Amino acid sequence: xxxxxxxxxxxxxxxxxxxxxxxxxxxxxxxxxxxxxxxxxxxxxxxxxxxxxxxxxxxxxxxxxxxxxxxxxxxxxxxxxxxxxxxxxxxxxxxxxxxxxxxxxxxxxxxxxxxxxxxxxxxxxxxxxxxxxxxxxxxxxxxxxxxxxxxxxxxxxxxxxxxxxxxxxxxxxxxxxxxxxxxxxxxxxxxxxxxxxxxxxxxxxxxxxxxxxxxxxxxxxxxxxxxxxxxxxxxxxxxxxxxxxxxxxxxxxxxxxxxxxxxxxxxxxxxxxxxxxxxxxxxxxxxxxx
Numbered sequence: 001x002x003x004x005x006x007x008x009x010x011x012x013x014x015x016x017x018x019x020x021x022x023x024x025x026x027x028x029x030x031x032x033x034x035x036x037x038x039x040x041x042x043x044x045x046x047x048x049x050x051x052x053x054x055x056x057x058x059x060x061x062x063x064x065x066x067x068x069x070x071x072x073x074x075x076x077x078x079x080x081x082x083x084x085x086x087x088x089x090x091x092x093x094x095x096x097x098x099x100x101x102x103x104x105x106x107x108x109x110x111x112x113x114x115x116x117x118x119x120x121x122x123x124x125x126x127x128x129x130x131x132x133x134x135x136x137x138x139x140x141x142x143x144x145x146x147x148x149x150x151x152x153x154x155x156x157x158x159x160x161x162x163x164x165x166x167x168x169x170x171x172x173x174x175x176x177x178x179x180x181x182x183x184x185x186x187x188x189x190x191x192x193x194x195x196x197x198x199x200x201x202x203x204x205x206x207x208x209x210x211x212x213x214x215x216x217x218x219x220x221x222x223x224x225x226x227x228x229x230x231x232x233x234x235x236x237x238x239x240x241x242x243x244x245x246x247x248x249x250x251x252x253x254x255x256x257x258x259x260x261x262x263x264x265x266x267x268x269x270x271x272x273x274x275x276x277x278x279x280x281x282x283x284x285x286x287x288x289x290x
Contacts, residue, residue, distance in 0.1 A: 002079070005026070005050075005059075005079060006020075006021075006022035006025075006026075007021060007022070008020070008022060017029065017030065017033075018030065025050075026048055026050035026059065026079075027045060027048045027050075027059075027061050029063075029077060032045055032061065032063045032077075033063060033075055033077075035063075036063040036064070036065045036075050037065055037072055037075065039065075040065055040072060041065065042062060042063065042064045042065070043062070043063040044060070044061065044062050044063075045060075045061040045062075045063075047059065047060050047082060047086055048061060057081055057083045058081070058082055058083045058086040058087075059079045059080060059081055059082065059083075060079075060080040060082045061077070061078070061079060061080075062077075062078045062080065063075055063076070063077050063078075064076045064078070176198075183200075183202075183281070184202070185202055185281055185282060185283050186200065186202040186203035186205075186206040186207070186281075186282040186283075186284070187200045187202065187203060187279065187280065187281055187282070188200075188203055188214070188219070188279075188280040188282070189268065189277060189278075189279050189280075190219055190235070190277050190278045190279075190280065191276065191277040192239065192275065192276060192277055193218075194218055194219050194220070194235065194278075195216065195217065195218055195219075196214045196215050196216065196217055196218070196219055196222070197215060197216075197277065198211075198215065199211040199214040199215050203282065205254065206253055206254065206282065206284055207222075207224035207225060207226060207253065207254055208224065208225075208253070208254025209222060209223070209224050209254075219231075219235075220232075225251045225252030225253055225254070225256075225259075226249070226251050226261065226263075226282070227249050227250070227251060230247060230249040231247050231249060231263050231265075231280075233245075233247065234246060234247040234263060234265040235265050235278050235280075237265065238265040238266060238267045238275070238278045239267070239275055239277075239278055242267045242269075242275050243267065244264065244265065244266050244267070245264075245265045246262065246263065246264045246265065247262075247263045247265070248260065248261070248262050248263075249261050249263065250287060251284065253284060257286065257287075258286075258287040259284040259285060259286055259287055260284065260285050260286070260287045261282055261283065261284040261285075262282075262283045262284075263280055263281070263282050264280070264281040264283075265278050265279070265280055266278065266279040266281065267279075
């Protein structure tokens, strides 16, 4: 095996080592031999790989000095084939590196999981806080809903009362219009600012102005045959002095005929006895010569 590994022939025995390829292939032997003789102890060299004429193999080189009668006389050189062991060691080392890398990845994953867990805990706390806020908001909304329901009930009650009062007011207005219409003369009701609030059918027939044209307008702005300037002092007496007053004026009715009109102004008192307006009673007769 040594001849095969070192490519030695039988005739190479006895030749100086330095003259042979075995001195440097597959490993440098001369330095190792010198070290063994100097130290007087075995020398080991790092594993070497050598292919030779076949498959690549791994060898461990050992040089042992040999003594004879207390003197170093030779050395043995041993090439130990550790290919399988070296392969196993390399695989073991690779496995260790992979295991170390896997452990580092595991550590990194654990740290990431811990960070994720902390974030999840923080998110859970935020969700719990949000849930509490939502519950509080829901309670407030329920309270507001109850208040709105109560307010709605109150509004419905108020609305019912308003409908009843409106119906009563409509009934009173209808009754009042019936009374005013049955007086047999033209009647106009003014408020404290002399705005026409009521204009009965006889007033329409006398002056040729419809109620929807008269009501809501000042008496002085009404386009009729009644000379309002001549009636204004009597109206003022009823409003200010709160006493009935009368004015007789020459006017023109809706047919364009001259009439003699007696206008009686009666104070219209409100609930507190204050004057809220004036009631005008207008009675017209044909003027002399017409």
